[in-house]
Amino acid sequence: MKPLDIYHQYPIELISGKYSVVSDSEGKEYIDFYGGHGVISIGHSHPNFVNAITDQLDKLAFYSNAFKNSLQFKLAELLGKASGYETYDLFLSNSGAEANENALKVASFCTGRSKILAIKGAFHGRSAGAVAITDNKGIQPNFGSEMQVDFIEMNDHENLDKLLSTKDYAAFIIEGIQGVNGIWEGNADFWFAARLLCTNTGTVLIADEVQSGYGRTGKFFAHQFNKVITDVITVGKGMGNGFPVAGTLISPYLKLEKGKHGTTFGGGQLACAAAISVLETINAENQIDNAAEIGEHLLSELDKLNGVKALRGRGLMLSIEFDADAKAIRQKLINDYGFITGFSNPDILRILPPLNVSKTDAEKFLKALKSILENI
Numbered sequence: 001m002k003p004l005d006i007y008h009q010y011p012i013e014l015i016s017g018k019y020s021v022v023s024d025s026e027g028k029e030y031i032d033f034y035g036g037h038g039v040i041s042i043g044h045s046h047p048n049f050v051n052a053i054t055d056q057l058d059k060l061a062f063y064s065n066a067f068k069n070s071l072q073f074k075l076a077e078l079l080g081k082a083s084g085y086e087t088y089d090l091f092l093s094n095s096g097a098e099a100n101e102n103a104l105k106v107a108s109f110c111t112g113r114s115k116i117l118a119i120k121g122a123f124h125g126r127s128a129g130a131v132a133i134t135d136n137k138g139i140q141p142n143f144g145s146e147m148q149v150d151f152i153e154m155n156d157h158e159n160l161d162k163l164l165s166t167k168d169y170a171a172f173i174i175e176g177i178q179g180v181n182g183i184w185e186g187n188a189d190f191w192f193a194a195r196l197l198c199t200n201t202g203t204v205l206i207a208d209e210v211q212s213g214y215g216r217t218g219k220f221f222a223h224q225f226n227k228v229i230t231d232v233i234t235v236g237k238g239m240g241n242g243f244p245v246a247g248t249l250i251s252p253y254l255k256l257e258k259g260k261h262g263t264t265f266g267g268g269q270l271a272c273a274a275a276i277s278v279l280e281t282i283n284a285e286n287q288i289d290n291a292a293e294i295g296e297h298l299l300s301e302l303d304k305l306n307g308v309k310a311l312r313g314r315g316l317m318l319s320i321e322f323d324a325d326a327k328a329i330r331q332k333l334i335n336d337y338g339f340i341t342g343f344s345n346p347d348i349l350r351i352l353p354p355l356n357v358s359k360t361d362a363e364k365f366l367k368a369l370k371s372i373l374e375n376i
């Protein structure tokens, strides 16, 4: 047997990491401006994270949700405090797709409706429900094609108003900031209108914060820049700093009967220990402030570079478009300067470094990009 050959991969094997630096099997070091696809929040192998997981492993790695787990209560309390959603309930799972699947299920159970309204260009994951609300025919199988989903453009007030004035939809789902599609966000008026219309029609407003959450944008959740409260929020990626853990935060007004839903692995003791260490470290090291500060610095300095065509994003969730071919620039960044970056489509460079990335590393990145753009 061998792993399914389904990913486009760099022929580089990364074998160790510390904070923002990762090393390959040949001993070459890279500065990680991609965070393993937006997953690394508090830094690779942060000692708090390593100690928390190691200590928990010595005690109990896992027991199912058939028994009480006080670590889940501690995690929920910390997450409530960090996010401001203190009265919400937390359902734990293992991936962003699952967190979204669970959000859709809660919305459908609580409204009795089945249709979902989503945003064009969105990415919500690859399980049946999550991929159905992801606007990309290329990754949708026929299985699940019966799901009823309508899509509107981001910031299309007219269609938002028209469609969300009905009581047809169980939920309206929107990313805090669209990540995979290249960093696009709803404006404050759009969010405000969505909140109002959802309240009036009993539609559940879901914010997918799997990529944009956990402090990445300089606030705990990206939708909080727009001063709205949503009914359900989904989290993943940075929640576990590499340990697979995700969650669905559910308004106390949405009630689920016992036995309606469940999971085997979700909220296991190791996952909770990892997620608790992440929240404690973000807080103790003021990492959200660092994300805001370094992000602002990067945006203002990138804006001065010749050859940068467009810049979007907040904090450490940024996209850069160039006059030149972004693919070639990305290749030079990794080969010649040791910077790992992401992309959104071949034309957009996406950067998602750990939240504690240093100003020194930001300066090195700016210098590398300047030199590439001057010589391309």
Ligand SMILES: Cc1ncc(COP(=O)(O)O)c(C=O)c1O
Pocket: 094, 095, 096, 097, 098, 100, 123, 124, 125, 126, 175, 179, 180, 208, 209, 210, 211, 212, 236, 237
């Ligand atoms: C906004 C958003 N939602 C959901 C997902 C799916 O998360 P996962 O790959 O953990 O299932 C992603 C993954 O990139 C994402 O960016």
